[in-house]
Amino acid sequence: MANHPPEIDAATGRSTTGHEWDGIKELNSPLPKWWLYVFYATIVWSIGYWIVYPAWPLVTGYTKGLFGYSSRESVVVELDALKALRASRSTALASASLEDIQRNPDLLTFALAQGKAAFGDNCAPCHGLSATGARGFPNLRDDTWLWGGSLAEIRQTIAHGVRTGDDRSRQGSMPALGGPNGVLKRDEVITVANYVRSLAGLSVRQGTDLAKGKELFETNCVACHGADGRGNRELGAANLTSANWVYGSDEATIVETINNGRGGVMPGWTGRLDDTTVKALTIYVHALGGGQ
Amino acid sequence: MQKSASLSETTVPSPDDEPLYVGGPRIYQQSVKGRLRTIKWAVLFVCLGVYYFLPFVRWYRGPNQPDQAVLVDLANNRFYFFFIEIWPQEVYYFTGLLVLASLILFLSNAVAGRVWCGYLCPQTVWTDLFMTVERWIEGDRRERMLADARPMTAAKFGRLALKHFVWLMIAWWTGGAWVLYFADAPTLVKDLATFQAPMIAYVWIAILTFTTYALAGLMREQVCLYMCPWPRIQAALTDQYALNVTYRYDRGEPRMSVKSAAKARAAEEPAGDCIDCRQCVVVCPTGVDIRDGSQMGCIQCGLCIDACNTVMTKVNRPLGLIAYDNDVNITRRAEGLEETYPIVRSRTVLYVAMIALVGLAMLYGLMTRSFTDLSVLHDRNPLFVQLSDGSVRNSYTVRLLNKRPLHRIFVLAVDGLPQARATAVGIPNTEIGWPLIEVAPDATREVIVHVTAPNAASLPASTDVTFRITELGSGERVSSRDHFIAR
Numbered sequence A: 001m002a003n004h005p006p007e008i009d010a011a012t013g014r015s016t017t018g019h020e021w022d023g024i025k026e027l028n029s030p031l032p033k034w035w036l037y038v039f040y041a042t043i044v045w046s047i048g049y050w051i052v053y054p055a056w057p058l059v060t061g062y063t064k065g066l067f068g069y070s071s072r073e074s075v076v077v078e079l080d081a082l083k084a085l086r087a088s089r090s091t092a093l094a095s096a097s098l099e100d101i102q103r104n105p106d107l108l109t110f111a112l113a114q115g116k117a118a119f120g121d122n123c124a125p126c127h128g129l130s131a132t133g134a135r136g137f138p139n140l141r142d143d144t145w146l147w148g149g150s151l152a153e154i155r156q157t158i159a160h161g162v163r164t165g166d167d168r169s170r171q172g173s174m175p176a177l178g179g180p181n182g183v184l185k186r187d188e189v190i191t192v193a194n195y196v197r198s199l200a201g202l203s204v205r206q207g208t209d210l211a212k213g214k215e216l217f218e219t220n221c222v223a224c225h226g227a228d229g230r231g232n233r234e235l236g237a238a239n240l241t242s243a244n245w246v247y248g249s250d251e252a253t254i255v256e257t258i259n260n261g262r263g264g265v266m267p268g269w270t271g272r273l274d275d276t277t278v279k280a281l282t283i284y285v286h287a288l289g290g291g292q
Numbered sequence B: 001m002q003k004s005a006s007l008s009e010t011t012v013p014s015p016d017d018e019p020l021y022v023g024g025p026r027i028y029q030q031s032v033k034g035r036l037r038t039i040k041w042a043v044l045f046v047c048l049g050v051y052y053f054l055p056f057v058r059w060y061r062g063p064n065q066p067d068q069a070v071l072v073d074l075a076n077n078r079f080y081f082f083f084i085e086i087w088p089q090e091v092y093y094f095t096g097l098l099v100l101a102s103l104i105l106f107l108s109n110a111v112a113g114r115v116w117c118g119y120l121c122p123q124t125v126w127t128d129l130f131m132t133v134e135r136w137i138e139g140d141r142r143e144r145m146l147a148d149a150r151p152m153t154a155a156k157f158g159r160l161a162l163k164h165f166v167w168l169m170i171a172w173w174t175g176g177a178w179v180l181y182f183a184d185a186p187t188l189v190k191d192l193a194t195f196q197a198p199m200i201a202y203v204w205i206a207i208l209t210f211t212t213y214a215l216a217g218l219m220r221e222q223v224c225l226y227m228c229p230w231p232r233i234q235a236a237l238t239d240q241y242a243l244n245v246t247y248r249y250d251r252g253e254p255r256m257s258v259k260s261a262a263k264a265r266a267a268e269e270p271a272g273d274c275i276d277c278r279q280c281v282v283v284c285p286t287g288v289d290i291r292d293g294s295q296m297g298c299i300q301c302g303l304c305i306d307a308c309n310t311v312m313t314k315v316n317r318p319l320g321l322i323a324y325d326n327d328v329n330i331t332r333r334a335e336g337l338e339e340t341y342p343i344v345r346s347r348t349v350l351y352v353a354m355i356a357l358v359g360l361a362m363l364y365g366l367m368t369r370s371f372t373d374l375s376v377l378h379d380r381n382p383l384f385v386q387l388s389d390g391s392v393r394n395s396y397t398v399r400l401l402n403k404r405p406l407h408r409i410f411v412l413a414v415d416g417l418p419q420a421r422a423t424a425v426g427i428p429n430t431e432i433g434w435p436l437i438e439v440a441p442d443a444t445r446e447v448i449v450h451v452t453a454p455n456a457a458s459l460p461a462s463t464d465v466t467f468r469i470t471e472l473g474s475g476e477r478v479s480s481r482d483h484f485i486a487r
Helices: A033-052 A071-095 A098-103 A105-122 A151-160 A186-199 A210-220 A251-260 A275-287 B002-010 B035-056 B092-112 B115-120 B122-138 B141-149 B154-180 B185-193 B199-219 B221-227 B230-237 B258-266 B303-314 B327-334 B346-367
Strands: A016-021 A024-027 B070-073 B078-081 B084-086 B244-247 B322-325 B372-378 B392-402 B408-415 B421-424 B436-439 B443-453 B462-471 B477-485
Touching: A071 A105, A071 A275, A098 A105, A098 A151, A098 A275, A105 A275, A105 B443, A151 A275, A186 A210, A186 A251, B035 B070, B035 B115, B035 B122, B035 B154, B035 B185, B035 B303, B084 B092, B092 B115, B092 B230, B092 B346, B115 B122, B115 B230, B122 B141, B122 B154, B122 B199, B122 B221, B154 B185, B154 B199, B185 B199, B199 B221, B244 B327, B303 B322, B372 B462, B372 B477, B392 B408, B392 B436, B392 B462, B392 B477, B408 B421, B408 B443, B436 B443
Parallel strands: none
Antiparallel strands: A016 A024, B070 B078, B078 B084, B244 B322, B372 B392, B392 B443, B408 B436, B408 B462, B421 B443, B462 B477
């Protein structure tokens, strides 16, 4: 081929590749030179890339490259830079008291932003992104608190959790009062459940003996929930006069609660979150509206 | 042999093989003196003077406030222009300014054609400056043409190198002045000199150095001919009464030499004043021949008027063979009618009225501009929260804006809900029951506000409420409307 001058196509004046099918010849249409040279340049470039950057997988690792670049390390560097950027405020947040953080607009904004992020990562799965909770998971925006809604109380609940086994965790649970081995019979459970509904101003099943219910309540419930039914935050006993219920206020749910008891668990966050984050979360939860 | 014959037959280039772009002819502009050239010099000095030195003008605004008269403070979201300070949400003042600028451009076009192109456009001003530098270093038209035709010598190379160096210096200063509008100028100059300025400043200087050098030094009239949209729009906006740089062909034709014209006049034959000296062509910065009539290449700088007047003086003919004139007068003169220059026409009146309207609207906006603002955003999730006693709480994100350079304290109150209480996170409530919110000078403050209505059952699902902030002392108040959701 190389010895022959290229054949010229008469119609277009262009050379052909010499390939012919049934009398049809293929014109020689080479790639544009600039394209070809850019392509060669990328090949040369890729060889340089293999040498200086991590490229080839090996059996137990990979070629590291002369530059020693590592995307993981660069993330660490960026995180360190972010920490350094936040250092002055983080230090202030770590050392300031919760009340002082609330009074300082700059620190408050910082704590709320941090708290919001931490809440989304750690608390939202149970309490919801809007912190309005779900059945069995308290709404953090209202003013009904099982364990207290002051800054210090919120902080302790977050740090040590509820019924976790941690020494400083919130303790005390609703015991099971009904069932075959329970102290209350089936009809007694229904009676006291209706009495509890009456405390909250809810409707009562017709024919319920409320006096009997009051008697049963005073015998079995007042130790924790108090004579007026307003509960006890030391023990996590719910306020039964509130319009807000963790598990629900219908008769069936209350009967279920009395029969089987309740013992919801919230994990303690000490050890998983640093103290500053717990503080930021406390400030954030307190600012949601329920803070006392 | 047969092959080569067929080759020669088929190598005639088809129209498709011609290049799509043909480079413009090189233009060697000749220097010129005259009244319009003087005006152009004055405009050039004023415009460049303002551009290069305005960032250094100081304007005291109070402590902790920048004292640069014109400053675009992107980092802090503020724009300062002498006594005006604009916040990002007031960017509509810029829109007004742009509307005003375009209307003034339309008015100038209705009165005197492309006066913007000829005198004020940055492309014209910088190209003029670059051409002047070229003339100083390489000599006038004739010398430059001769030098370009000769082979390269050390002296010629030196002159070329010097020219490009001076061009780059001007371009560099242009980019440098640009970044000074975005930071405190004296500080930035010091930082730039000691290589401590932010990278973005160097990048912008580099970009503008390149664009200035390329546009004013290398591309010149190509920008006007191929890149600029204004000549196209302008042609659609103009009319027959607009003053344009015009060759009065009724006076100039037929062209002939001075001697032939004298003979023709003596014989009472038609004789034009144009002696075809081509001075109007050689002084043109875009290389057009104005005698071909109004055309897109003509930026109407009027240098051909100066050149022609110089020649007319020499040949002892009346001035103004090329002059600012309109299309109507050519025909009117031919018909023996008097020339007419109506400035007051429906379109100029309309433009002036629109300029006055927009200007007054902007002035009114600036005069009655509030130095306090309030924006309220209702929480979307949840819309409301029920409390233990059956009352309902709504939460809002409230932002207070303080545009004065002073600490100010506002009382935040909510109207429209009887017995409602408002609390702001982190702010103790006052005896009057409403929070007092302090806002730093020239700053905004965002607070979370919880509004609680006790008698929620009697409320409709949604109630209109008004958030009101009142400054302690001055009593200045601003309000914003929102809703209270009860169920």
